[in-house]
Amino acid sequence: GNSVTQMEGPVTLSEEAFLTINCTYTATGYPSLFWYVQYPGEGLQLLLKATKADDKGSNKGFEATYRKETTSFHLEKGSVQVSDSAVYFCALIYSPGYALNFGKGTSLLVTP
Amino acid sequence: GAVVSQHPSRVICKSGTSVKIECRSLDFQATTMFWYRQFPKQSLMLMATSNEGSKATYEQGVEKDKFLINHASLTLSTLTVTSAHPEDSSFYICSARDTGTGTYNEQFFGPGTRLTVL
Numbered sequence: 147g148n149s150v151t152q153m154e155g156p157v158t159l160s161e162e163a164f165l166t167i168n169c170t171y172t173a174t175g176y177p178s179l180f181w182y183v184q185y186p187g188e189g190l191q192l193l194l195k196a197t198k199a200d201d202k203g204s205n206k207g208f209e210a211t212y213r214k215e216t217t218s219f220h221l222e223k224g225s226v227q228v229s230d231s232a233v234y235f236c237a238l239i240y241s242p243g244y245a246l247n248f249g250k251g252t253s254l255l256v257t258p
Numbered sequence: 259g260a261v262v263s264q265h266p267s268r269v270i271c272k273s274g275t276s277v278k279i280e281c282r283s284l285d286f287q288a289t290t291m292f293w294y295r296q297f298p299k300q301s302l303m304l305m306a307t308s309n310e311g312s313k314a315t316y317e318q319g320v321e322k323d324k325f326l327i328n329h330a331s332l333t334l335s336t337l338t339v340t341s342a343h344p345e346d347s348s349f350y351i352c353s354a355r356d357t358g359t360g361t362y363n364e365q366f367f368g369p370g371t372r373l374t375v376l
Contacts, residue, residue, distance in 0.1 A: 182367075189264075189351055189369035190302075235301065239365075243355065245292045246365060250301040 148173040152236050152249035159226055159256050167221040167252045169210075169236035177238040179203075179212050179219040180246065184233045193221075193234070226256045260286050262354050264368035271342055272376055279337045279371045281352035287332040288354035292365065293325075296349040308335045342375045349373075 153168040171179065181193040181203070194203030199214035208223045219236060236249040261284040271277050281291055289310045294302040306327050307315045314327035324346075326338040335354075339346055349372050353365040 190353075190367040192364065192366075195364070243290055245294075245304045245307060246302075246353070248301045251299075253299070 148177065148238060148240055148247045150236050150238055150247055150249035152234075152252050154250075154252070155233075156253040156255055159254070161228055161256055161258055162225045163256075165221070165223040165226045165230075165254070167234055167236075167254070169219045169221065169249060171217050171219065171236075171238050173217075173238055173240060175240060176214075177240045179210070180237045180239070181208070181210055181219070181221050182235040182237060182248075184235065184251070186232070190235065226254070228256045228258055230254060231256045260284075260354075260356055260364075260366040262352065262366045262368040264350075264352055264371050266371060267369060268372045268374075270374045270376065273343050274341055276338055276340045277342055277373060279339075279350055279352075279373075281335045281337070281354065281368050283333045283354040283356075283366070286354075286356045286366075288335075289332060289357050290355045291329060291335040292353045292355075293327060293335075293337050294351045294353070296351060296370070298349075302351060305337075339373065342373070344375045347373055347375045 178197045180195045182190040183193045194205040196203040196212035202211045210221045233251045233253045235251045237246040263282045265280045291308040293305045296302045305320045308327045308329040310329045316322045329335040351370045352368045
């Protein structure tokens with residue numbers, strides 16, 4: 147079946163450090179891939195997405211590239227800020243009308 | 259942008275009572291809504307898929323008689339936790355799929371409802 151695997155957290159970085167959160171997936175066919183962010187006490191917000199191989203999603207300095215050959219969608223940011231502290235979820239959807247399959251989430255803490 | 263609201267945001271109830279949570283798509287129509295449950299420091303687990311005008315589809319292990327879902331209109335789905343017990347305490351999140359042509363595959367999430375059963 148479809149599944150998403152994320153790197154275990156928590157991840158602690160100093161402000162302005164480089165961020166990578168790994169995400170790999172298994173799926174039949176060609177799913178769409180997403181990164182969602184959840185700030186403390188809030189619901190999920192879509193951070194970025196990619197709907198086909200080699201697409202790069204980007205938003206707020208975050209980027210992720212849909213790599214079909216490695217079945218990966220790693221999240222990166224060149225310089226993190228304290229305000230980026232949150233839980234990040236990688237997710238996939240196989241087809242419209244279906245629910246999202248989420249990874250377990252990676253908690254990020256950025257310290258000043 | 260597409261907005262999904264949930265009400266209430268927090269609820270505390272006594273064991274044995276029922277609690278209704280509303281999920282509304284405010285500026286778009288949603289034939290499909292999803293209900294998730296999130297335990298502390300864990301991922302979202304899909305509970306059920308709610309389709310407007312038809313019965314919800316529940317995931318394996320989710321008691322449909324305990325978690326009643328109604329999707330009576332294109333903008334509203336409700337989840338009722340019947341005879342709630344402390345183990346039902348959790349963060350419940352809904353999402354709505356925009357059936358418009360401009361947001362293929364995208365779902366929008368509500369802010370969640372924190373349920374605490376005493």
